[in-house]
Amino acid sequence: MMEVILLERVEKLGQMGQVVKVRPGFARNYLLPQKKALRATKENLAIFEKQRAQLEAANLARRGDAEQVAQKLEGISVVIIRQAGESGQLYGSVTARDIAQAVTEAGFTITKGQVTLDKAIKTLGLYAMRIRLHPEVAVQVTVNVAQSPEEAAMQAKGVDVTKRAQEAEAAAPEAAAPAESPKTEPAPAAEAKPRKAKGKAKADEHAEAEAKPAKAAKGEKAAKAEKVDKAEKPGKGEKPKREKKKSAKE
DSSP: OEEEEESSOBTTTBOTTOEEEEOHHHIIIIITTTTSEEEOOHHHHHHHHHHHHHHHHHHHHHHHHHHHHHHHHTTOEEEEEOOBOTTSEEEEEEOHHHHHHHHHHTTOOOOGGGEEOSSOEEESEEEEEEEEEETTEEEEEEEEEESSHHHHHHHHTTOOHHHHHHHHHHHHHHHHOOOOOOOOOOOOHHHHHHHHHHHHHHHHHHHHHHHHHHHHHHHHHHHHHHHHHHHHSOOTTOOOHHHHHHHHHO
């Protein structure tokens, strides 16, 4: 830790003229470059005591100017347009620089260092932002982060634009959904039996069709054999041909 002499009031640290202990990095990177403090040495303490009256007078003048600006700036609302997803999550974020620029465009010149912002804004909505015009003078402004001027106007009236969009989107599919077709119940088991019998009948017909040529061939063969037998055997009342030839010779 290192000791410094404050040349003006620093919030959460101390008043002008106080000697306070701070981190070396905070002193080197902020307090000393911004001329808000001096290193607490004997030489610097002597210099401060000589310049105290002038420093206090300058501080009062700056404070008076800041109070005049604060009367006009207090309570104003600035709009920042950003694109966002369905849940209201921003494609990016809103930083202290963005807020300072919006307030400056509204007619009040401030720097990003005067904007009290703990973390960047990442969702749509209204945000109360504290602006330090002077170490002893601060005002509050409203930052309206929306996707369009129309949505910003609705948010300013207290409408939750993100919730309204989600409800509209949820209602749209229900209105567009077609009527459900009646469910068809499966056929009872009894109806499946004729199909099985029908299949069996077809199998029987196929087997019968295959058997018919075989039967026909067998019957044709039997008929030929019977015809040959008839030809060889003499009919009733007929004499054998051989006997006729012998009797003729005799």
